Amino acid sequence: MFRIAIEMLLYDKTKYIGLLIGVAFTAFLVTFAMGYFAGFMTRGFALVSENPSAKVWVMDPSVSSAEATINMSDSALDIVRGVKGVNYAAPMYLGNMTARYANGDFQTFQAIGVDDATLSGAPKPANLLRIPESAIVDSGGTEGKLQTPIYKKDMWSYDGSHLNAPTRKLRYGDTMLINSKRVVVAGVSHTIPRFPPRPLLYTTASNFKRLVPGEKRYITFIMVRPTKNITPNKLAKRIAKQTGLKAITSDEFKKETVLWYMINSEDVGDMVNMVILAMLVGFGVTGVMLYMFTYENIKQYAVLKAMGASTKQLSDMIFTQVFISAIIGSGIGVGIAAILAHMVSSATFPFRMMWFAPLIGFLGVIIVSMTAAFISLRPIKKMEPGIVFKL
Amino acid sequence: MSKIISTCRDIVKNFNSGEAEVKALQGITLDVYENELLMLVGPSGCGKTTFVSVLSGLLSFDSGVCKLMGEDISTMSDERLTAFRGKNIGFVFQAFNLLPSLSAIENVALPLTVEKRKRVETLTLSKEMLEAVGLDGKENVKPSGLSGGEQQRVAIARALVHNPKFIICDEPTSSLDHKSGQIVMELLTEIIKEKGASMIVVTHDNRIYKYADRIVHMEDGRIVKVAS
Structure with missing residues (x-):
C-alpha cells in the first residue's frame, strides 16, 4: 500500500x-x-560576543541586558578583583555621547570606555587608543553616520556650520568635539553591528571620564576571566555571593539579553x-x-x-x-x-x-x-x- | 434450485429529508442465486445503482434486511464490512475507476495488495488474470495508454483476480462501442461460469440482455417486473 x-x-x-x-x-x-x-x-548581544575572553560579567543587580544598564561605583572593581578565582577583572564604561563633527553637524555615539592598562574590550588595533584624547569609531551597523567634510574650508569654520558641505567617511587623524573637548579619531573599526544600529566610540576609561566628567559612578560592567581551577559558572556564583553584585557567565548574559529584547523591545x-x-x-x-x-x-x-x-x-x-x-x-x-x-x-x-x-x-x-x-x-x-x- | 447467495427484504433507502426527500428504494425484495447473471434494468434514477450500492455494503440503508452469503451486512461494523466486501465482492464500474498512477498489472493486483497477499503470489495471479482477459503483454502499461475496451478488461481482471463469489457491474458496456461491449460481456459470462460466481449487471444497454439469466426491471425505486 x-x-x-x-x-x-x-x-x-x-x-x-x-x-x-x-x-x-x-x-x-x-x-x-x-x-x-x-x-x-x-x-543585540554583540558587546558580549566581541569580548570572548570575558567569561563572567559582573553588573548592578538590577541590570538584565547589555542594552539597558545602570552603573556601579568604582570600588566594585577592587571588590571583584579580591574574589578568589578571579584571574583578571577589567572595567567597561558605557554611555551615550553626542559628538560635534567638523562641519557643525552632530552624531550620538554609544561610548565604550575600556581599561587604560589592558585595553580589554577595545577593537583591534587597540593600541591606537594610547594616543592622547583618541577614540576608535565604528559604524555599529549604521550607514552614513561617520562623516566629516572633505575640504578644510568646511572644517571648524568661523562663519558657522557648513552642513551642506560635501563629506567623506571619518578616518585616522580627524577630530570631533564631545562636551567641547577634542577627540582624535585613532581608527575606524568594523566590529559586530549592533541592534538597534548605532555608531560606536571606543576610548580609554580615563578619556571617557575626561569627556563626561562629574559622574559618581562610571563602571557599567566588569569583565572577569577565571583562573584555571574554577569554572565560569562557579566563579559567577562566588562573585555574586561575596559582592552582592550580579555575576553571570557570558552565555547566560546573552540569553538574558535576548529575553530582555523579547519582553521590552x-x-x-x-x-x-x-x-x-x-x-x-x-x-x-x-x-x-x-x-x-x-x-x-x-x-x-x-x-x-x-x-x-x-x-x-x-x-x-x-x-x-x-x-x-x-x-x-x-x-x-x-x-x-x-x-x-x-x-x-x-x-x-x-x-x-x-x-x-x-x-x-x-x-x-x-x-x-x-x-x-x-x-x-x-x-x-x-x-x-x-x-x-x-x- | 440453485442456492441463494444474496437475499434482500423490504429495502428502503431515502436521500435527504423533509421536502427534499428522495425515495430511492421503496421496499426492494430480491434474491440472487449462485452462478446467476442477473441484470438490473430501468430508466435513469430508478434506483438501480443505489440498490447495488446497498447490496454490496457501499451504502447504508434505512430499513429492511440484506444478507450476503448468509451474513447480515446491516449488523456488521464498518471495518468488518469492508474486509468482507474486499474478500467476497468484485466490482466493474462504468468509468472503469482504474488508478491512473498504477500500471495494468498493479491495478489488477489491488484487491490482493489490500488483502496483504505475498508479492510473488499477487503478481503471478494478476498476470494470469490479465492473460485471461486477453491483455498479455500490456502488464506495465498505464490506463492512459490503453483503449476504453482494454481499460474495462483490466477492470474485469481486477474484479475477478481474488476469486470473489459475487460480482457487481455498473453499466460495464456503456462507455464502450458495440463490439467492445459484446467482447466484454462474453468475457464476463465466460469467466463467471468458469469461476462459479454470481453477477449483477446494472445496464441500460438492451443489446446485452441476451447474456442474462434473469432481468429485473425497476422503476421509481421499486421492482416492477422480473423476466427470465
Missing part, C-alpha cells in the same frame, strides 16, 4: 511539484525568519509578530495544499475502500504521502534558506543560521503536515464508498 501511496503522490507531476513548492516555501519562510530573528538577537515584538504571521500564512498554505491533494484523490480512496482497504490502510497511505512531501519539501526549503543565509550573511545582513533555525523550520513543517493529514482523514472517514459508482 505504501508503494501505491507513493505512486499516487508522484503521478501528477504538476500537483506534486506544487505541493513541494508549498511545503518548501513554508520551511524556507520559517527557517529564514528564525535566522533573521537570531541575526538581530546576535547583534517593541521592534522585536513587531518582528516576532511578523515572523509568526509569516509562519501562519506558510502553514496555512501548506495545510490547505495537502488537504486539497487528498481531497482531489478521494475517489481513488473510495475505490480502494470498495475493494476492502481498511480506514487504517487508507490513513497510512495519506500519512505516507504527507510525510514524504514534508520531508522532501522541507529539505528543499531549509536548503534554499541555508544558501540564501550564506549569501546574505556575507552581505552583512542581520542573519544568523543557528542550529535551531532549520530544526524549527523542519519540525514546524512536519507538525503542520501531519495536522493537515489528520484533517484530510475526515473526508476519507466520512466518505460513502458508493461514490465509486458516480461518473
